[in-house]
Amino acid sequence: MRIHHLSSIIVLILTFGFADSAMALQTHGAPEGIYVHQMAHILFISALAYLSWHTRRTQETSLKGWRFFQIFCIFLICWNALAFTGHLTFEHLQESDFMAEDEWQARLAPPITFIKALYYLTKMDHFLLVPALIALVLSLRTFYIEALGEAKK
């Protein structure tokens, strides 16, 4: 089984590690990656929205931990939306919009338009992602403490 897993991982690395020379029956253009990624964000948002909605109306998920979980969902939905926006805005930026890119002094070139400002804002997406994960940790921790209390009864 271990050999099987290892061989699968090697195949994956070779396939994705040399994406340029990947051979396929159908050719896939460069935009396809970002489309798929954006669609994944939408799928992720939908899944989280459904999860949040479902946990609100299901009796089995009425414990205190689910409140945190719903907060996690909201933060993560927001993060997805922000990331989606970030990817979208990045598509509208040109190389000239960046100064000294790839260096410590990298900056957004003036003038700072709405797109550039939005892009800059979306670069701060961890202000949504980290609280989302904190809410998830709190949610799971609450579940665990409550379950432990029940088990001890």
Added chain:
Amino acid sequence: MNGLSLIPAVTVEFVGSALVILLAFIALRYAWALIRLEPDNFIWGFLWYFSIALAAFAISRGVGHIIRICLVFSDQQDLWRRLSPLSGGFNTMLMISVAAVTIYYHKGLAAYKAIRSEAQKLAEANQKLAGSADQLQRLNTNLEGLVEDRTRDLSESERKFRNFFENSKDIVYFCDLDGNITNINSSGIELLGAGRDHPVNFHKLFADPNVLKQYLTAIEAKGYVSDLDVELTGHDGIPRHILLAANARYSTNGRMIGYEGIGKDMTRLRTITEQLINHEKMASVGEMAAGIAHEINTPLGIILGYSQLMLDDFEKDSEPYATMQVIERQTKVCRRIVADLLKFSRQAESQKSSINLNEIIKEVLAVTEHNLNIHKIQVIREFTDELPQITGDAEKLHQVFINLFNNAQYAMDGGGELTITTFSTPAGVRVSVSDTGIGIDDEIKNKIFDPFFTTKEVGKGTGLGLSVTYGIVQEHNGTIEVESPVIGSGHDTLRPGTSFQITFPFAPRDSADSMEDHENG
């Protein structure tokens, strides 16, 4: 060089990515703890897979960001350009994975809910079953207790009635329709001789078939019979008078299956009653005899006096002289009869003194034994030495034993044994005179002490012997009882013959000594 520096954004990105990885693994740790705690909980399972996918996404994304920052800022943009699609692809794939896990959550939860609902129902059913089992157990325990209580009560009741049954001095019996005794108490066994080892038919114990018929008819007609005076003859052959109360026994379908009854032994009471009646009768007869004797005695005295005077008026060889002699002789016979009547009625004078009965009997035997031996009667003496003294008239007591020995001789026409036993009892000195003769029929047993009652041929007895004996015994404050047939020494056999049991009270001065002897004995 104006513009908006990206350093804050990059810093947030770098630190944020690291924090996201850290937090994702902390979340994974809690999810793992949850799944360990409750492995069968689907929601924890979902959160576990969700956390795995999220952790993978966090690694993919966070590490991608960190590597990108490191490579770009270390001037290795080419390498990043090669890795970038890989990182992005992983991110996309893992995001889809997280979303897929979330979507499948719905179906999983529904299945989980269904299973949990069934499990809940099963648990409730189990709980109900456990409750029912518990209730059943309690009922069972309670039932055991109830059964134990009932059994104890029943046992107590059975013991009570068994004791009542066994210890009753009356006969308690159960028998089938044919009269075969199925159960009888110890009194019944003792009185009738019926028992487990001696199966007895109750109906065959009835001495009189007419009484048996009356008993059976009454029970069949009314279902019971009460206060029926019956005479039963038990295993030992001794007839007993029983006052019987009996019921029919019925089966559950109302069919008569046998009899059950209680019988009271009235033999002793009956004997005492008969004795009392006899006593009263003898007292009346005695009174009458005394009156008659007194009335006759005077004319007889005159007849005798004149007949003796007239004897002097005739020649001795003349016919009138012989006639007068006959008159004189028969008058004397009449006077003797009158004297006997007076003895019976206790009107004759007595000269009482302290007497040893052994001596009296020896004196009588000295005169009568020869005559008894001629009639092939063997006299057996069973005298108790140092017999206590009684107070009595020796002459009259001689008369008592002469009469008893004469009767015995008459009863043993072809010879036999005459046993004379003397002994002391708490009630007084007792003398038993037993013969092996023909005995006395039950029909005449109550009449033998009546004056002028005799079974002897005409001219052979006056019928006053036992009457006189009775009168003398009564005069001495004693008792006389007759037993025929004679009960053996073991009280369980009967032999032909008659036994007279006479009891005299102790002389006053010997009374205390005699009682002391008994107590010491």
